[in-house]
Amino acid sequence: MSDFYLETERLVIRNWNEEDRELFHLINSDDRVMQYFPFRRTREQSDTMFDELRADVAKLGYGYTAVELKETGECLGFCGLHHCNAEPVLEYENIEIGWRLAPQYWGKGYITEAAFCLLEFGFEALPLDEIISFAVHTNEKSLAVMERIGMTRDASKDFDHPRVPDTHPELKRHSYYAIQNPNKKGG
Numbered sequence: 001m002s003d004f005y006l007e008t009e010r011l012v013i014r015n016w017n018e019e020d021r022e023l024f025h026l027i028n029s030d031d032r033v034m035q036y037f038p039f040r041r042t043r044e045q046s047d048t049m050f051d052e053l054r055a056d057v058a059k060l061g062y063g064y065t066a067v068e069l070k071e072t073g074e075c076l077g078f079c080g081l082h083h084c085n086a087e088p089v090l091e092y093e094n095i096e097i098g099w100r101l102a103p104q105y106w107g108k109g110y111i112t113e114a115a116f117c118l119l120e121f122g123f124e125a126l127p128l129d130e131i132i133s134f135a136v137h138t139n140e141k142s143l144a145v146m147e148r149i150g151m152t153r154d155a156s157k158d159f160d161h162p163r164v165p166d167t168h169p170e171l172k173r174h175s176y177y178a179i180q181n182p183n184k185k186g187g
């Protein structure tokens with residue numbers, strides 16, 4: 001069993017296995033999946049990121065974790081809790097929830113199901129005060145997941161992502177969402 005393991009009705013959320021590398025490259029290079037990102041990763045770059053994510057999950061006990069379909073054992077993509085990589089706008093200490101799914105698995109509610117489970121894990125097991133999320137302001141599918149899992153938009157915190165280059169001005173503006181730990185009063 002993986003060093004990170006959660007189960008939902010249809011899914012297993014776990015650390016990465018060697019067999020996931022090809023799917024991981026697909027979700028880092030496919031034009032539909034990467035529509036709102038200013039880059040695509042080569043297989044080599046994808047493998048490097050894969051190694052980093054896997055090591056992070058093993059070390060921290062959370063991270064961008066693999067989502068597996070119980071019925072078939074296939075890896076579908078990732079969903080997980082991750083330290084923000086958007087300094088100086090957002091400090092590293094902020095934990096975001098993020099996701100990326102191969103297109104053939106869109107439209108089935110898998111990320112909503114995984115994200116609910118990860119929010120519960122984040123608020124009960126870690127336990128975090130707050131989990132945030134953000135996406136390019138036109139990324140309707142991702143923003144819809146945030147709405148479905150009960151996160152609240154805070155337009156006063158919308159921001160231009162510091163890692164998006166000037167060559168892609170249409171990808172700079174990000175909508176900001178957050179959810180507070182319901183078990184912590186005033187948190």
Ligand SMILES: CC(C)(COP(=O)(O)OP(=O)(O)OC[C@H]1O[C@@H](n2cnc3c(N)ncnc32)[C@H](O)[C@@H]1OP(=O)(O)O)[C@@H](O)C(=O)NCCC(=O)NCCS
Pocket residue numbers: 032033034036098099100101102105106107108109110111112113134135136139141142145
């Ligand atoms: C963002 C992304 C993960 C959302 O995928 P998704 O399939 O729309 O999200 P879910 O898995 O939650 O599924 C919700 C969809 O399944 C449908 N659905 C079917 N069964 C469902 C169920 N049991 N529960 C909830 N929704 C269900 C919903 O109606 C919704 O469909 P709609 O978009 O036609 O309204 C996906 O579009 C993606 O990987 N995009 C590229 C990467 C990306 O942009 N990541 C975010 C960067 S910030």
